[in-house]
Amino acid sequence: MEYRVLGRSELRVSSIGLGCVTFGREADVEASFAIMDRAVERGITLFDTAEAYGAGRSEEVVGQWMAERGARGKTVLATKVTHPLRRERILASAEASLRRLRIDVIDLYQLHSWDGDAPLEETLEALDVLVRSGKARYVGCSNFAAWQLCKALWQQDVRGWARMEAVQPHYNLIARDIERELLPLSADQEIGVLTYSPLGGGFFTGKYRQGEAVPKGSRMDVAPGMQPFYFHAAGYRILTGLRAKADALGTSTTLLALAWAMSGPGITSVLIGASSIEHVDQAIAAQALGLSPELRAELSAL
Ligand SMILES: NC(=O)c1ccc[n+]([C@@H]2O[C@H](COP(=O)([O-])OP(=O)(O)OC[C@H]3O[C@@H](n4cnc5c(N)ncnc54)[C@H](OP(=O)(O)O)[C@@H]3O)[C@@H](O)[C@H]2O)c1
Secondary structure (H helix, E strand, O other), X not given: OOXXXXXXXXXXXXXXXXXXXXXXXXXXXXXHHHHHHHHHHOOOOEXXXXXXXXXXXXXXXXXXXXXXXXXXXXXXXXXXXXXXXXXXXXXXXXXXXXXXXXXXXXXXXXXXXXXXXXXXXXXXXHHHHHHHOOXXXXXXXXXXXXXXXXXXXXXXXXXXXXXXXXXXXXXXXXOOHHHOOHHHHHHHHOOEEEEEOOOHHHHHHOOOOOOOOOOOOOHHHHOHHXXXXXXXXXXXXXXXXXXXXXXXXXXXXXXXXXXXXXXXXXXXEEEEOOOOHHHHHHHHHHHHHOOOHHHHHHHHHO
């Protein structure tokens, strides 16, 4: 496992991070504990959750695991706050996350997405209060367009407030728009980039067949809102090309899609999702596989 500095912060994070959205949902407490145990065994130190995951249940499961395993010192813990991003709500949400996670300080506190209805200054000031009061070590954002992150950085700079040290965007063989503006901005401003859904929530494993019902209990069954992003002609065309390449190389679409996401230039850590310990092992295997620049270019061309 490689470890990288996040933005200009003092946090060092594993180049694979464990996304915790499945905990208390697809994965019960026992399965979640096994996944987190395996992740730590394999060198993963970054854990990403959110108040929105299972309405706080994911944070509770992570908090219980950390307390029972005494794992706090070995992990970097990131969580997120959801709309509305108003001052009092952000401050109260952070307190609630701290309680569920059973910790005193959140390593990285992220805005889950842009809130066009909340005054940005108010949102950013609240984040600064959290850092100054020792409730959060660093702050970041997720699902921000480059202009939104740029505007936030500018206001934080002008006001002398804690700046965004990380951004968390969607990135995989279908979700590629960050290559145009967000990644160059992040490189220029030294912002850590934590990408999510390298497997498209499981789409690139090939478990979803065009025109067939989704497997019961799978991600696309539990979170059907993701389906329109992947289930379309272009998505299946990319998957078919990926399968042809995997067959020719004697590997799997899963490993290739993960390795592609992990080899993206300018990415600090790739957040994987898992509903079993084998999924953690596969992500580690994909990292070991690596991708030559030529193979990456071929897959990008899909
Ligand atoms: N900021 C945001 O808005 C946002 C949005 C999404 C995710 N995230 C973060 O990013 C993390 C990762 O996202 P993601 O969970 O969508 O990532 P992903 O790696 O694209 O998808 C994970 C899902 O794919 C399936 N899977 C994973 N490995 C597999 C394997 N080797 N073989 C077969 N199936 C496999 C599992 O679902 P099944 O077993 O159910 O098929 C697993 O839950 C999340 O946990 C969360 O922390 C953030």
